[in-house]
Amino acid sequence: MTLSALNRKLFRDLWAVRGQVIAIALVLAGGIATYVMAASTLRAMRDTQTRMYREFRFPDLFASLKRAPLSLASRVRQLPGIIEVETRTAAPANISLAGFSQPVSGLIIGLPASGPILNLLHLHAGRLPDPNADHEAIVSDGFAQAHKLNPGFRLDVTIEGRRQTLTVVGIVSTPEFTYQIAPGSLVPDFTTYCILWMNAKPLQASFRMTGAFNQIAATVSPGFPFENLFAPLDSLLRPYGGLGAHARKEQVSHRFLTEEFKQLEMMATLFPAMFLSVAAFLLNVVVGRLMTTQRSQIATLKAFGYTTSAIAWHFLKFTLLIVAIGAVIGIAGGFQMGSGMARLYKDVYRFPYLEYGLDWRVTLFAFAISALAAMTGALFAVLKASAESPAVAMQPANPGHYRRAWLEFPGLSQPSRMILRNILRRPVKCSLSLAGIALSTAILVLGGFWIDAVDFMVFAQLRRAQTEDLAVTFFGPVSSRALYSLRSIPGVTLAEPSRTVSARIRFEHRSFRTGLQGLEPSATLRRLLDDRLQPFEVPSQGLLLTGHLATMLGAKPGDLITVELLEGSRAIRTLPLTATVNEYIGISAYMRRDALNRFLRESDVTTSANLRVDPNRLDSVYSRLRCIPAIAGIAVRSQALQSFYKTLAAQMLTFAFFNTILAGTIAVGVVYNTVRIALSERSRELASLRVLGYTRGEVAYILLGELALVVFSALPLGLWLGRQFSAYFASTAQTELFRIPVVVAPGTYAFSALVILLSTLLSAFIVGRQVNHLDLVEVLKARE
């Protein structure tokens, strides 16, 4: 097949401006890659979620209670809309592993003799426990992986002080625990938190729950408004210590996944939109320039009888070829990045399986939106040039119209005047270049912001608010005299009590279920912080809420809040909101412990204790604590900190790395194209000045001075914009799980500016070399 003359011209034109073609294709590729990565990961995770919810029979309703007879299940089953009901026993457990000194806490779940009908398990290795075996267990795959456990391994499990040895016979995962987070933890830590399953009978025996259950889950007929089921279910469960029923959207794993999907959705829209608009702008500039340089060629072609539409199509093909190059790089890169991201996700979210693949709809859409963006960018220039009459187009173009710039001042050198006037002559184009550079600066700030924000959250939460070394949770309320025995353990230097109770907090028609914590007024290990992160004493009266909860309820200090306790006395009382508490992680309500105890009509009791421990005696403290039967769980703060960093660091550094590359691509794309086009538009002018005796440096000053002015104006704007983006992202990421503080470290600003300056220098260097090769003789001969 032979190429038509026009198509041959097309390829040569592309080759002639290959530097710019590559720069634009890379910016396009950046947009497409982020889109393909986020969209295909999102699609894979959503598809997997839907499929596994169905396959593993994920329930629609959940409720926890203290203890109810098994016969209650049949009454729940009779509620309208309910299809299937499953009751079970779940107990907190302390686990010891040979060769691992740190405390491991876990949740141990009873398996019905006939096997579960809801929340089915996916067996990765081994088998389910033999129905008659009392000492066989299966464990969650995250924990097994973290400790390299294989079937056959033995674990020492302590439930309510009764220790028994279980043999691991299988490794499983289930949609219920895609996100395995220990209560009170920030992120999953697979080394210190474990989900286990064993036969219900022996579990109920050790947990003193024979013939009873403490968790219930149900499926609801499709389309049935399950909100209508909360009230009847709650009234059935209330006498048995029911903590309130909730739907999937409050189920922990489901909630975290939903939040993750939201973030991915944003990544799949906002980032590609930014990249593609920059690419569209660049194409507009480059194609516009191409049309100008080929003005007389276009006229000649038209004079030969080519139609306007044939010529317009010719130049649009030029654009489409660039899109094609960008799309191929972007789709391939996005697919690679997406599979990496899916692997990272699979480490955090323990899906039974995750089928990541390149979806043809994602690919097609990626190509379509980038082609659309590119066409939008190029169409105007193409139509304008191809519609010009041949006679007019063959005339030399008139010198451009200029006027004095308002910024000029006496004594300005002529080259400086040229810079100012050139900028002001094309304010739109110049502003778009400025916007492009500002945008890439902002993207860089945004990338750094995540790391700064997480550092700040860790600092605020774990260094200012929760300064304990260990937190121990008791199985239920215990007398605060228990503190004495904790304080008597060698190595424990401080022990402070706290009382937590489930409560429903209500203001006007809005309500929220959370833990109400009773703290000591003078507590030093668990402190409440104000807006300036300064600790303040818990007031003797009234209620304190996390700022986010107050906002959700629409309440402000001074308002009367209704507190309904879901345990113990189940009392309902109205308390004034005395202040809001600044917390980035979780949602809580607080009051003085003595006031809470009175509210509960209890004596001086506590449900957990925060400890400060001599770091040299940690191990001996661990082993002493493990022997105390009343302790349900032990959390290590340094472990929490480490696991938090470990989980997030890999994700964030990967993100920051790609972010820097992508933003750098935009910066180089914009800067290089801006200055390259300026060079081609003004090569004649610059060559004239060289002929008149201007040195290379002086000529480069005119070209690069304009660029420097644009870049230096764009930088502060970009840094400001970056902070605005960060604030926007932080506000969209504001959830019940965590709030991201808007904190951008000076180092992030400096790094962002540095990347932009380096990109500028790189572009300036490339173009500067081209200035050196200006052909003085040729430029003067040819007319523009």
Add this chain to the structure above:
Amino acid sequence: MQAVFHAHGVTKVYDMGEVQVHALRGVDIELFAGEMMVLLGPSGSGKSTLLNILGGLDRASGGHVFYRDFDLTTASDSQLTQYRRLHVGFVFQFYNLIPSLTALENVAAVTEIARDPMKPEEALDLVGLADRRHHFPSQLSGGQQQRVAIARAIAKRPTVLLCDEPTGALDSETGVLVLEAIDRVNRELGSATAVITHNADIAGMADRVVHMSNGNISHIDHNQKRKQPRELHW
């Protein structure tokens, strides 16, 4: 009379890959102070190549070109830039004004970097454009633009004024105005002037007419009396 330029055996070969184009085949020429020389010849005869070499825009492939004692053929790039900056005035066929600068500023762009230049206003007066100082190139006619280019070329009081087809893009009436400006500068400043043209009628205003063809000087005519540009017709 003192020679401003003397060139011996100047050759210029353009290597175009498979073919070599001999633009100059051993040219010997001199240009004297205050002299008006016209280089005449068809396109491809080598006259522009010669002018570019004299102006320090291009280098000879062989031979020697001296500006006074300064050998242009061995000069470095920055030496050539300095040479153009201080000694040479250029006028081009397509004016090559800076569109973002006014007439006065176009001239100032050169006086700012020259040694002992005249005032930009003075240079514009010399070419009869005192009343167009603050106009941008886009607001000037072709002839006016070319006269601004001449003012720009002479404002540094150049030793040599090199004009490449200065009237090539102009009608004859406007062309005469431009030639008058060149003629006046040559007489009043005493700059050695070389004008390239393929228009034989212009030859009448020169002291010496150098005919070029095929990369060589074919012959040289001396005019006994220089004609006034007004007397020229084409």
